[in-house]
Amino acid sequence: MINKKMLFSFLLFLLFTTTCFAENPLIQTNYTPDPAPMVYNDTVFLYTGHDEDHATGFTMYNYLLYSSTDLVNWTDHGVVASLKSFSWTPNNGAWAAQCVHRNGKFYFYVSIHGKGIGVLVADSPYGPFTDPLGKPLFFHSWNDIDPTVLVDDDGQAYMYWGNPECYWVKLKPDMISIDGKIDSLVPRMKTYQEGPWIYKRDSKYYLAWSSTCCPEGIGYAMSDKPTGPWNYKNSIMDGNSNSSGNQPGIFDFKGATYTTGFTNELWFSIQGGRSVRYERRSANLAKITFNPDGTIPKIPWFGVGNPTPGVPQVGSFNPYDTVQAETICWSKGVRTEACKDAGGGMNVDSIHNGDYIKVKGVDFGENGARSFDARVASATNGGTIEIHIDTVTGPLAGTVTVNGTGGWQNWVTKSCDISNVTGKHDLYLKFTGGGGLLFNFNWWKFYPVDQTGTEMGFKKADGNIRNMTIVNGTGKAISLQLNIPQLLSNEDLTFNLFNLSGQLVNTMSGINCENRNLIMNTAGTRSGTYVLKVLNGKQTVLTNIVNLQ
Structure with missing residues (x-):
């Protein structure tokens, strides 16, 4: 077994390779196969599988979550779901999954090897996810792996999955039951292997997949309807002998289109060679474009030695928030x-x-x-x-x-x-x-530093953050006593209360700092731990923890 320290100590020469490789693989602190992106509230949520550090075959117990607002800096949210989230699963086999948002809920569809497709539901993309059924959504063969779901513009939801055949079925509006019979993809695509991903652009439907094992690339077909018929087009990415598998995940973000996939390059770098190919896979990201007719030009494989460039950063990163x-x-x-x-x-x-x-x-x-x-x-x-x-x-x-x-x-x-x-x-x-x-x-x-060269924010010259005292925190109100520097004494502030999943649950704006004693109405807010952020304009000047009783 590789020890914890060795796992992600890359070879020193990688420090001096091109910046593009410094962004692929996306995650260096865990092995992250089967990446499945979801865009929500201007954030990319990347749900991944988890190859264990010691894995030689498929050793997968849980699912991980990462998020990014710029596609290059990724925040680790840890384990978002696991086999223990279900009462009916074995001790191994947490295979590919996808999360979709609908009507204020988040539905996490997972494939449990040999047990079918399950579904978990949460009120937040961060979870907690629970099993509403207590059983698989369906299990009609051992081929039931790698689910992908599209909620179409008319509200109808479709699921696709399978290896070596691709199946599809309609979902009912509750998103936790199927509507009608299960059908096979017609005609069967000549390079289809597994890992389908459904995507819609304008009026065209795209079905991508992991193609022709092994090695697997990314193939795709197009259709005018989500039910087909599907017209095979080509490869988005050819396979490469340095990696057995792949897993597409196509998404739009801030005016561009991308696909995820995975490679073994992190593991190869750790072992210092390519002699042993264990199932220790890592999420990668590449940008894709479209021809005028909607087809997708082929892109290079994620890379060996001189890898494909990482995607450009979208925007910039704010260091003045926590x-x-x-x-x-x-x-x-x-x-x-x-x-x-x-x-x-x-x-x-x-x-x-x-x-x-x-x-x-x-x-x-x-x-x-x-x-x-x-x-x-x-x-x-x-x-x-x-x-x-x-x-x-x-x-x-x-x-x-x-x-x-x-x-x-x-x-x-x-x-x-x-x-x-x-x-x-x-x-x-x-x-x-x-x-x-x-x-x-x-x-x-x-x-x-502000425009006159003086320090801004709730901070003294000795470096100690000026506190905001929480006098009382209940399910009805938070009483605040403010200790505000003279610099902000005439400014209007905004007070935002977030739960630990990052959801805004309350806000007060236009608060003049001359009022040193404030009451935030929290009627209807559940007891628990919250984060209170104080903003001067768009700048966060104070963050404090609030415990509501």
């Missing part, structure tokens, strides 16, 4: 785990000397950053976070010293000054220290 440390474009050495700090979520762990995290396209603005906070915990002597610009050995903008905190989940916030950082850069957070594990890392945040 950023989860597990938001990563590229990393060396680190892993992630469930976090017990206020707010839960995930944190970065397995940090050793020389490891780092890269965040791409961070926009510090014309006036730049003044200071930096990091939320950290250490059961040892800690270490440092070196803040480098553009490369892992680039200009040093600041250094955070992390001391021991008495435990891996005993969290403190540490700060440092930042100098000479303006404009848009790749950000490298490099970890240094002695031998062994250094510390865990939960979140980070920069603070900007």
